[in-house]
Amino acid sequence: MHFRTAGKKASAFFLAALLAFSSGIQPALAAGISLVRDAETENMIREFSTPIWRAAGLLPSSVRVYLVQDNRINAFVTAGQRMFLNTGLITQADTPLEVIGVIAHETGHMAGGHLVRGQEAMSKMSLPMIASMVLGIGAMAAGAGDAGMAIIAGGSHIAQRSVLAYSRQQEGAADQAGATYLQRAGMSGKGMLDLFSKFRDQEALSTTQQDPFIQSHPISEDRLASLEERVNASPYFDQTDTPERIHQFKMVQAKLFGFVDEPSVTMRRFPQSDQSDYARYARAIAYHKLGQNEQSLAEIDALLKKEADNPYVWELKGQVLFESGRAAEAVGPYHRALSLKQGEPQLQLGLAQALLAIENSGLGGSGAAAGTPIASAAAPLSPSISDKPQLLAKLDQTEIARIALGYLQTSSKTDPENPTTFFQLAIAHGRLNNIGMAELSTAEYYEAIGAMRDARGHAATAQRHFKEGSPEWLRAQDIMQEEG
Structure with missing residues (x-):
């Protein structure tokens, strides 16, 4: 796939x-x-x-x-x-x-x-x-x-x-x-x-x-x-699925068909004559896989007229925009998805990735001076900014990285087994000149995928940036001592 x-x-x-x-x-x-x-x-x-x-x-x-x-x-x-x-x-x-x-x-x-x-x-x-x-x-x-x-x-x-x-x-x-x-x-x-x-x-x-x-x-x-x-013999034998559960299930089926099947198969399964929510969902994914992103977005926008409160349709819109090189435009849909499904770690990760991919006027600008660590994350993104790519493009790269860092740190606490979160944390910390944390996040990424030789190497480098006995130093020590 x-x-x-x-x-x-x-x-x-x-x-x-x-x-x-x-x-x-x-x-x-x-x-x-x-x-x-x-x-x-x-x-x-x-x-x-x-x-x-x-x-x-x-x-x-x-x-x-x-x-x-x-x-x-x-x-x-x-x-x-x-x-x-x-x-x-x-x-x-x-x-x-x-x-x-x-x-x-x-x-x-x-x-x-x-x-x-x-x-x-x-x-x-x-x-x-x-x-x-x-x-x-x-x-x-x-x-x-x-x-x-x-x-x-x-x-x-x-x-x-x-x-x-x-x-x-x-x-x-x-x-x-x-x-x-x-x-x-x-x-x-x-x-x-x-x-x-x-x-x-x-x-x-x-x-x-x-x-x-x-x-x-x-x-x-x-x-x-x-x-x-x-x-x-169960008193609940005749219980049936609710219409809401059936709709939820069919939406998931459509998404899986769209992602798993070849686009040609998806188009045969869900022809243009089928204007159901499920068909639009699957076709949007198939069009995206074909690189026909305007057709994909058209299907998504039509779907959103009926599924405006579905966080996962907004997530798909963010994905399509992001993967077609329109990161600033992807932030708004990802932000909307997260507002509808608060605390969902994969949506937090998606939003953070879009933020970190924005090319803006702050690149190479007023970031932190060499050797100056910035450990804190910024407050969550304001809705007044998230839907305005032109404003996002004017934010300083340091500010964007701090906002992304906040989402990633929250995501990693809820979903600590996702290697991609550590990968993105390393990028965010690197942008903020948090060298020790960037190395530690890289070590955690390698640990998560089982590449322990690389994990120990980055953990050893990270440890040199932390005070002995600090939580970060101890975490690096744990990775260095892990078997494998």
């Missing part, structure tokens, strides 16, 4: 940086998995999942959800309360309840402590181990700057085909547990039953034609019968 479209100076810079950072690990890449970052999809999944996790006695803030870029239906969990869902599960499901059913089933595996069989390393997997095989880091892979959709490619040691091989006993237990959690949460298990019934029909197919889920989650007639009995 390749999201990079037309780009100018900023895009060229980030692409060069991406290639430089990934060149040392590309030989290790093989048939691995690709992780996709998207705030809209992730938030939808968390909305679906939170009642289930609570019903299972799990702390929602402790569960990590990862989207796997794969058109086939699959889902799996690993130790450390990490749940992986294929994009194909979302795009091929007929209803939100079907996805919710799979989430409940996987929660049953998670709460039951079912471990990965024959893959002991996976039971100890941490995010840096996943990210150590990074090919595309966050927003850079999505067009050198987008913080919405982004790919992180994993190595062969976590290839999906060998991730899970649950026993039939574990499968039945996960079914029953999932159905229990759904009932406790006041939700129907019909979606789980419907989807698993479809999988039963796949058992007659060759393994090359089956979805991975059926291979790692064997479905027997007895298992399906037991699940049907349990689900039908």
Whole structure:
């Protein structure tokens, strides 16, 4: 999946940086998995999942959800309360309840402590181990700057085909547990039953034609019968998806189709005769991938007439403008998106990236003098400025960097596992002549992607700029002493 479209100076810079950072690990890449970052999809999944996790006695803030870029239906969990869902599960499901059913089933595996069989390393997997095989880091892979959709490619040691091989006993237990959690949460298990019934029909197919889920989650007639009995007995069996949930789900499906499929496929799936919100959303992305950004923006603006309060449509507009080299114009849409979804770390990151990419009259101007650290961040961007590219272009580069730094620092606290945030923090600190913090952020970036040799080198350089025993000095020390 390749999201990079037309780009100018900023895009060229980030692409060069991406290639430089990934060149040392590309030989290790093989048939691995690709992780996709998207705030809209992730938030939808968390909305679906939170009642289930609570019903299972799990702390929602402790569960990590990862989207796997794969058109086939699959889902799996690993130790450390990490749940992986294929994009194909979302795009091929007929209803939100079907996805919710799979989430409940996987929660049953998670709460039951079912471990990965024959893959002991996976039971100890941490995010840096996943990210150590990074090919595309966050927003850079999505067009050198987008913080919405982004790919992180994993190595062969976590290839999906060998991730899970649950026993039939574990499968039945996960079914029953999932159905229990759904009932406790006041939700129907019909979606789980419907989807698993479809999988039963796949058992007659060759393994090359089956979805991975059926291979790692064997479905027997007895298992399906037991699940049907349990689900039908629930007082919530007849509960259906609300119109609002269905609309949310179809918008996410359209976005995934737009980003995952080739533009020609998207255009066939959503022809111009289709003027629905979903079709416009998908076509806007397809046009952008083709570099036809005016057509893309026209679709987005038409969509915004009906979806004016949808932060993710504003985010997409910011992405299209940013990736077409119009960073100052992208700030307003990103700012609007963040005002509608306050505190969303990926939107904060997107806004900060757009700010840092602005070419303005302050470049090379009244920045900090050499050796003068500027540690503080500026107040958030004013709405009176964010929508006026001509005013943004007049801001001093130092002021822009300080504003961006504030958003990035907040984003990193909420989403500390995003390597792109550290990459952008390094840029912001560098602009402000905070050499120690720029080096420390670079070290944290390398640590996040598992390149520990580079991480330790930058941490050692950073440490020389801090007072011994200070929090920054100690953080650098931790990185230097980390194994790997």
